[in-house]
Amino acid sequence: MILIADSGSTKTDWRMIDATGVHEQVYTAGINPQYIDAVQIYSIFEAELLPKLQEKSPTIIYYYGAGCSSPDRNLRVEQALRKAFPASEVHVDHDLLAAARALCxxxxxxxxxxxxxxxxxxxxxxxxxxxxxxxxxxxxxxxxxxxxxxxxxxxxxxxxxxxxxxxxxxxxxxxxxxxxxxxxxxxxxxxxxxxxxxxxxxxxxxxxxxxxxxxxxxxxxxxxxxxxxxxxxxxxxxxxxxxxxxxxxxxxxxxxxxxxxxxxxxTSPSEGLIAYHLELMAQGQGK
Known part of the structure; x- marks a missing residue:
């Protein structure tokens, strides 16, 4: 299982998928590390994400987010994700890469x-x-x-x-x-x-x-x-x-x-991102 997050300043769209498709979809508040720190980000995960996933733990998390444009900001999100999912491999990238992968x-x-x-x-x-x-x-x-x-x-x-x-x-x-x-x-x-x-x-x-x-x-x-x-x-x-x-x-x-x-x-890159990562999984580049 992998967890894909498409996060803007207004909302975050989470999709849990495997090779057969989407198994879970959860929406939480938007996250922008330009304005909030790791503690605040984790509080969103704790209140809005983890209860809905019901202790399901992804093997890999691909997080694409607004404001994730520097190592310091990305680290804030990464720290919060690692606290929420200590056993998962975590990748944090800019939402611009998500847009490019989903659109092109x-x-x-x-x-x-x-x-x-x-x-x-x-x-x-x-x-x-x-x-x-x-x-x-x-x-x-x-x-x-x-x-x-x-x-x-x-x-x-x-x-x-x-x-x-x-x-x-x-x-x-x-x-x-x-x-x-x-x-x-x-x-x-x-x-x-x-x-x-x-x-x-x-x-x-x-x-x-x-x-x-x-x-x-x-x-x-x-x-x-x-x-x-x-x-x-x-x-x-x-x-x-x-x-x-x-x-x-x-x-x-x-x-x-x-x-x-x-x-x-x-309106959203989520479907394009799912297709992109399913293709990678088919090629053995993501589990």
């Missing part, structure tokens, strides 16, 4: 994540060969739900939204300036908070002001990320994440502007 398999392409946060890479069918860095919600995250939310809330606080739209937003979320600033600057997961407003924007997407924000969000992502990859117009540009999926119509419009060809758009 063994073929070259550009793999992009547009969920709570954003990231992208150029994949040669085996390895990530180029990556324009993701700078997080304070300095970057173009294309993401957090970036969309930041655009909307900034416009709201600066009184740039039409009155009817501003009133609807305020009443829907009971917004106050102090409450917004506390959630952004003092909470553990500010990007998750900002991304919650993407649902409102999806419902109001026909409003020209909202549509312009959605378009700008993707336009900045293409300009600052996708267009930096050599030959990006010659290979499929693939996307995973709820923002890419639910706003795919506007995403296609922006891609056409830059001469890019969109290949696959999926």
């Amino acid at each position: 398999g063994h073929q070259p392409g550009v793999a992009c994540i547009l969920g709570t946060g954003s990231n992208s890479c150029l994949y040669d069918g085996k390895n990530i060969v180029d990556n324009v860095p993701s700078l997080g919600f304070l300095m970057g995250d173009e294309g993401s739900g957090a970036y969309l939310g930041k655009m909307l809330i900034r416009a709201y606080l600066y009184r740039e939204l039409p009155e009817e739209l501003a009133t609807s937003l305020k009443n829907r979320y009971n917004l106050t300036k102090d409450g917004i600033l506390d959630a952004v600057y003092y909470s553990d997961m500010p990007s998750t908070y900002l991304a919650t407003f993407a649902k409102f924007m999806s419902e109001k997407r026909k409003d020209p002001v909202i549509h312009a924000m959605i378009y700008q969000n993707f336009d900045e992502f293409f300009e600052r990320h996708v267009c930096k990859y050599k030959g990006f117009t010659e290979v499929p540009v693939n996307f995973v994440g709820s923002i890419a999926y639910h706003f795919s119509d506007t995403l296609h419009q922006v891609a056409q502007k830059y001469g890019a060809h969109i290949g696959t758009i999926i």
